[in-house]
Amino acid sequence: MQMNGAQMVCEALIAEGVKTVFGYPGGAIMNVYDEIYKQNSFEHILTRHEQAAVHAADGYARATGEVGVAMVTSGPGFTNAVTGLATAYMDSIPMVVISGQVPLSLIGTDGFQEIDAVGISRPCTKHNYLVSDLADLPRIIKEAFHIASSGRPGPVLVDVPKDITAEYGEFVYPSDVNIPTYKPNCKGNDRQIKKAAEAIKAAKKPLLYVGGGAVLSDAYTYIRELAALGQIPAVETLMARGVMGAENPLLLGMLGMHGNYASNMAMSETDLVISLGARFDDRVTGKLSEFARYADIIHVDIDPANIGKLVDVDYPIVGDVTNVVKKLLEELKDINPENYASWRATLKRYDDLHPQAFRDSDEVIKPQWVIERIGQLVGEQAIITSDVGQHQMWAAQHYPFDRPRQWINSGGLGTMGFGFPAAIGAKRGVPEKTVINITGDGSILMNVQELVTAAEYQIPVINVILNNNYLGMVRQWQTFFYDKRYSETDLSFQPNFKALAEACGGLGYDVTTKEEFDAALKDAIEQNKVCFINVSVNRLENVLPMVPAGGALYNMLLDHKE
Secondary structure (H helix, E strand, O other): EEHOOOOOOHHHHHOOOOOEEEOOOOOOHHHHHHHHHOOOOEEEEOOOHHHHHHHHHHHHHHHHOOOEEEEEOOOHHHHEEEEHHHHHHHHHOOOOEEEEOOOOHHHOOOOOOOHHHHHHHHHHHHHHEEEEHHHHHHHHHHHHHHHHHHOOEEEEEEEHHHHHHEEEEEEEOOOOOOOOOOOOOOOOHHHHHHHHHHHHHHOOOOOEEOHHHHHHHHHHHHHHHHHHHHOOOOOHHHHHOOOOOOOOEEEEEOOOOOOHHHHHHHHHOOOEEEEOOOOHHHHOOOHHOOOOOOEHHHHHOOOHHHOOOOOOOOOEEOOOOOHHHHHHHHHOOOOOOOHHHHHHHHHHHHHHOOOOOOOOOOEEEHHHHHHHHHHOHHHHEEEEEOOHHHHHHHHHHHOOOOOOEEEOOOOOOOOOOHHHHHHHHHHOOOOOEEEEEEEEOOHHHHHHHHHHHHHHOOOOOOOEEEEOOEEEHHHHHHHHHOOOOOOOOOOOOOOHHHHHHHHOEEEEEEEEOOHHHHHHHHHHHHHOOOOOEEEEEOOOOOOOEEEEEOOOOOOOOOOEEE
């Protein structure tokens, strides 16, 4: 069938089952947008900034498990999108971003809105393409979706010059993909899995270390079964919250820089780490020479480049977490859970000694109380997104996550401004859930223009602003490590958040008491409109425990006097 390149792009998206595209038009991508107008075959959501378009596609992907799709133009349209690409890349999120490019004849001439999108994006995409021949376009888009969603997922860029979108040719969309140099190993080596199973049986203090790959693999039912079969304690990374379920008695909690006492002590004393889809990043390990120093390590990861990158591994297993854990379950049918009874008792004592708790107050609203209260009022019915900072850590520590894909945040890159547009994408992907973005007074202003997007498309995202008039996490570090020299972190000069939300077509609430918060959240859910709930919280509250940067996990700051 004869069609131009712009039509081919749209037909390829339809063939891939794309329901929603987030984007922002411009000159180089205009032919594609003209076809979107003509065809009206999938929903397009016009964000108010390209960064937000990519974050929204990211949130859509995290909430649904499908490939998120964003579309931007060349030049500043693409460079605005780079932060979104890098955010998705660091957290291994499946996404295809289609960018317009100047015509082939202008590439390399410093033409208007020309930028080397392929060169710029190379460090922050799983793969990228510059389409230089119309005949390659259908194959490239097919490959882009395959690469984005297979193996270790990640964002893929397809950069399409404007003349390619205008040129006509034969459209035949491939039914399959054959990339000889790209064959991810998903099975896992049977011999290595048997060795790992024997190591688990022989261990006295095994510990499941569950990472974000467990979410991406949809492995949670098998991981819960593995933990229950052997009664093996488990810790989750920031990206894995919800895998074990908040009420699971084998879950110790989150580990790492702001992990709880029992989790960090468990990792410090275990004799066998069973790592499932985790990458041993610095916020988890702390001082590498002291990390799990008494333990052998089983490392299951679909990306061979991750295995042994930071720590020496005794049992490397390259494969999809779901497939490997299924085989482990078969090998461990005869495991004796009583082998680890004393280990579980030790960890319970640690948890009793320093539980993940906070000192509440009747005089001021504590941010931890807000998080726990949202969990009590909404709980499993919510998808929680966050921006980056203290509020992110409090949410990870205190929200009762029951399932994977309930918690959406920027873990690897730590992108302020991620939470709101990601919530928009999540709500579009899973409309039956209440979507709440937990944010701070610093982060929310990074993509505040998306109030207009949410209002226009009637996407009822609830933004809970934990407002302490500070760049809170930076202020906390200045308190602990910079002798209270609060350099450029005071945010006392602020907009009227209630009025700002209302000016953009949403709802606004100012909250200074617990009773007001309850009323605001209930009303926001009933009103079903985008809103800001601006909560005045204790200004100098700190996120604890805390492992100082580069310190050992067992050396935690458990309390701090102002």
